[in-house]
Amino acid sequence: MIGQSPAFVDMVRRIERIARCEAPVLIEGETGTGKELAARAIHYGGSRRDGPFVPVNCGAVPGDLVENELFGHKRGAFTDANVEQIGLVAHARHGTLFLDEIDALSLKAQVALLRFLQDQHYRPLGGSESIRADVRLIAAANCDLSALVACGGFRLDLLFRLRIMFVTLPPLRDRCGDVPLLVQAFLGQCSERFGLGDKQIHPETLDWMNRYRWPGNVRELENLIYREYLLSDAVTIQVDAPIGIGGKALDGNAGLAPSMHVEDFRTAKTRAIAEFESRYLASALSAAGGNVTRAARLVGKERRAFGKLLKKHGIERL
Known part of the structure; x- marks a missing residue:
């Protein structure tokens, strides 16, 4: 740590x-x-x-x-x-x-x-x-x-x-000043584990890293450093900033650079819909005091259909 x-x-x-x-x-x-x-x-x-x-x-x-x-x-x-x-x-x-x-x-x-x-x-x-x-x-x-x-x-x-x-x-976004320390630690681990010599991060790359919000937190940063260390032939590693990084940090995964993970449109859309449905169903069930019939009535769906959605998202009914 x-x-x-x-x-x-x-x-x-x-x-x-x-x-x-x-x-x-x-x-x-x-x-x-x-x-x-x-x-x-x-x-x-x-x-x-x-x-x-x-x-x-x-x-x-x-x-x-x-x-x-x-x-x-x-x-x-x-x-x-x-x-x-x-x-x-x-x-x-x-x-x-x-x-x-x-x-x-x-x-x-x-x-x-x-x-x-x-x-x-x-x-x-x-x-x-x-x-x-x-x-x-x-x-x-x-x-x-x-x-x-x-x-x-x-x-x-x-x-x-x-x-x-x-x-x-x-979350890492609330740990101001910790990103450079973690980067150095991960680079040291890479050098010891893979034996490709000591490498460093370009100052411009470190600059956007300090402003990026890291939705995957320390694990996301660690994976990025490991990947770029192995892929880079240069001693100084430079990674393009996520699209949109300017004077302020980005929210979430917006505009990740090609060297970072990007979901295809259909996968991202499916995930976003699933997250919305899960939050919406949980809120409706909570507002209805855990009563499935009442919650279905509140959102304008049949009880059976509402129950299927709860099962789909693994939401336990009271």
């Missing part, structure tokens, strides 16, 4: 204080801001540093397998359960279990996690005895969980359990 901006320094101080306690932690922040790095800093800065750090991406685990992944199973617990399997909670014993993208958990999986957080006991699938866990739990989310609670996609009681301690990671 590299930086010297006031926003970065405040974040580090909070992480250092959180590391000294044993309570569950919720890390919030935009994609690419370094939530797993923050989780590791909390783990290795605390009393459990000598124990394991076990990360799991909740979005990559099917909803019906979450309990099995976390708590394991006994032999014969279900079809094809020919051997006993311990879960991730057991693997993280004396250490930290990091649940990334916790907002992706189904409501059923949220109930299982809530039950575990209440007393730190769990029972493997097919087991008859409760087991006491010895882990610290850190969770992370890209979205605003409070807004997700409002539209019925996340349990309020689970949010309270997770948010005993919390830290919000600042």
